Amino acid sequence: MTSDIEQRALQILQTVFGYPAFRGQQADIVEHVASGGDALVLMPTGGGKSLCYQIPALVRDGVGVVVSPLIALMQDQVDALAEVGVRAAFLNSTQTFEETLRIERMVRTGELDLVYVAPERLMTPRCLELFESAHISLFAIDEAHCVSQWGHDFRPEYIRLSILHERFPHVPRIALTATADQLTRAEIAQRLQLEEARQFVSSFDRPNIRYSIVEKTNGRKQLLDFISAEHPGDSGIVYCLSRKKVEETAEFLNENGIRALPYHAGMEYSLRADNQARFLREDNIVMVATIAFGMGIDKPDVRFVCHLDLPKSLEGYYQETGRAGRDGLPSNAWMAYGLQDVVLQRRMIDESEADENFKRVLSSKLDAMLGLCETLSCRRMRLLEYFGERSGPCGNCDTCLIPPTSFDATVPVQKLLSAIYRVDQRFAAGHVIDVLRGVSSERIVQWHHDKLTVFGVGAERGEQEWRAIVRQTIALGLVTVDHDAFSSLKLTEAARPVLKGEQKVQLRQYQKPVKPKRTSTPRGSYEEVELSTSEQAIFDKLRWWRVETARAHGVPAYVVFQDATLREIAKVKPVSLDQLRGVSGVGEKKLTSYGDEIVGIISEMV
Structure with missing residues (x-):
């Protein structure tokens, strides 16, 4: 300068x-x-x-x-x-x-x-x-x-x-x-x-955020297990694709003891604004929202961002997950992802009124998003690479912490592609999987699909494992989903060399979802773990003081002071205004407004 x-x-x-x-x-x-x-x-x-x-x-x-x-x-x-x-x-x-x-x-x-x-x-x-x-x-x-x-x-x-x-x-x-x-x-x-x-x-890396993507079986139950185990009492955001799902998920969380508020564009403006104000001003609230919520949200202590539906692009995913951990403290970006997400997003692109060029851009963005979900390597590396930034494995995402295994899936994929072809490419994933597993449902018998040579050839694998294989073949572009009323699976040109045995296919090995275990250290208080017992007591007292002060001023608590500043005050224990002046986040105006009260609290407790 x-x-x-x-x-x-x-x-x-x-x-x-x-x-x-x-x-x-x-x-x-x-x-x-x-x-x-x-x-x-x-x-x-x-x-x-x-x-x-x-x-x-x-x-x-x-x-x-x-x-x-x-x-x-x-x-x-x-x-x-x-x-x-x-x-x-x-x-x-x-x-x-x-x-x-x-x-x-x-x-x-x-x-x-x-x-x-x-x-x-x-x-x-x-x-x-x-x-x-x-x-x-x-x-x-x-x-x-x-x-x-x-x-x-x-x-x-x-x-x-x-x-x-x-x-x-x-x-x-x-x-x-x-x-x-x-x-x-x-x-x-x-x-x-x-x-x-x-x-x-600047670097797009947010090293304090842990990225995790799990196989979706029962999304809301998995979400509840995740919050209960990892973030009891924390503020967080849960993103859903539809307004109906937002309201149902918020109701489900409240019924299970988690304070949750809905937010979507279909709500009355006054209620939407009130819910947003409560999320910003109060602690320990989970906001369940569509993507209408979040841009510009400055709340620093959002400890987790969850997705119950697949985002449309990596830009959207990065923007939304970036609302976690603005204070630099450890936070989670968690997503439950399944076959239906892929089918739905593909159909939304196909049915949109955009021109073909725009649809191609949307499809390429969705492909990049699917690539992140299906990657066998570090998720952070894949995410940063999309934004033109190179890095090594982060050691702090799910694929680094528990590396997924890949397997030669050429034979099961050939079975899947054959089954799709044999049912004339007119049926959805569930029906094709039933054929592969040899399930003699009324619908299978009605269409005489129990007489096909592929009937039961995949009986050794469970339904969820086959759904994971279907999902990955769609992500790889071997199979596409028709935007007819049935979401029929169809083969692409890329499937031909696989069917002929000219090309091998590597896929992620299916892992049965495991219920998160409650951590031994309360994850609801990341910021406190570095504090001694006496510092913790000061920190707690300062947070109570901050709540009352913010309420009196009509502003969110973090506008008075962020947790990081209160934590530093608890460590420094300033008993004079000069000592308080050196704490990060305490400017002259805040020193004048709050200095005497803070010094008074510290003096009482030290």
Whole structure:
């Protein structure tokens, strides 16, 4: 950094936000944008993206404009900034006309450091004229992947944000996202006219997250077993594909003693917003949701993210699992995955109204997702490779901890392909498996399939084992699922050399699902395990104090202090404001607001 900007930025980081030093590429990004440069920033969730535009906005003269699609979260974002002494506000449809006029006046007179605005509002003539009449320090385009039509969260209004370059050519712009492969990255740069912008790509690795994918037998029961064994009393998110499944799963968890709330786009807005607020403000709640939930969620202590249905792409999976462990502490990404997931996703692509080119892109993204599920190697390696990053085995995913075994599946796959052919490629997986296993059901007899030469040739394998083989042959492209009413299995051209014995097939060996065992150390309190008995008592007392303080201020508990900061306070045991000042996460405003109370608590207990 140039010395003046460097000193000013570091001073703001330490005194306002309470952090001793920048992490990773933050310093370079802050210097570049604060000096007037444009930037495209790819940084994983929890990597500190917000500081990359907040600090330049405070270094530069004028008001920083943050474009965000997350109206429901703007209040929390503004409250969090107010807690550290930053003058922030938002402009969106939830405000009265009088409130809007007041905020607009503050923008014009330079009484704000940051203002958050949704893209729809930004595009209105009134808002553009407001910013043209004000002194703008920078534009930050958050969740920039929303501009990509190939992405998992496309928002049409984002495409029009190129107007910022045209109307404000001398104002620096910074676009930020946690998720973008090379195709999406190029589209962001092109659509936002950031081709000349400097790109900052951080590692996509989240080493604190353990990735696990299990064979789905009874998804909800497996989910309950996982939460009960690994995360009793923890906050987490469970993703489901349909609104109905969201509500049924939330009800099931509540019936079994786990506090769960539903969230999907079909709910009344007020109930949806209330459930989101409760999840952010209260501890020990599991949010069961469709992908409508999660973007921009800053809750740092989400200990697990579960998927009961297969995501459509690795971008979506990475974005959703990335909401776990933003505080850097150990967390889990768990998914139950089965044959029906593959069938359903293939059918959704085939039945979509998209053009053939778009369907091909969707299919390739689904293939990459299936590749992660079926891999015999380290899942983290496979995930990072998709985003163009190479690594060695992580030692912290299920395939590293319990390596799967592969086997020469050429003969069973030939049996499967033959059975599909013999039933005229007109029947779904369940029927084909019954033929292979020699099950004389009414339907089998009705179609005379008990007279086929392939009837019973696979009787040595169980139904679940055959379902795993079917699933893997679909993932390998040997079999496809017709989008007729029956989800009939059909052979592809790639099946021909396998049937002729010209090509061998290696598959994962089926492993019967094992019920997770309750861990000897309560996994519900990762952050406490490093504390001594006396430090634990201080930490618990501080958390109770934080709950009451957050309730009094009307903000989520983590906005007051994150667990990591309370843990450090418990270790340092500061009995003066000067000692507290050095703790990471304690800036000058928080020192003034809460310092005496915290020092008082420590003094009582030490």
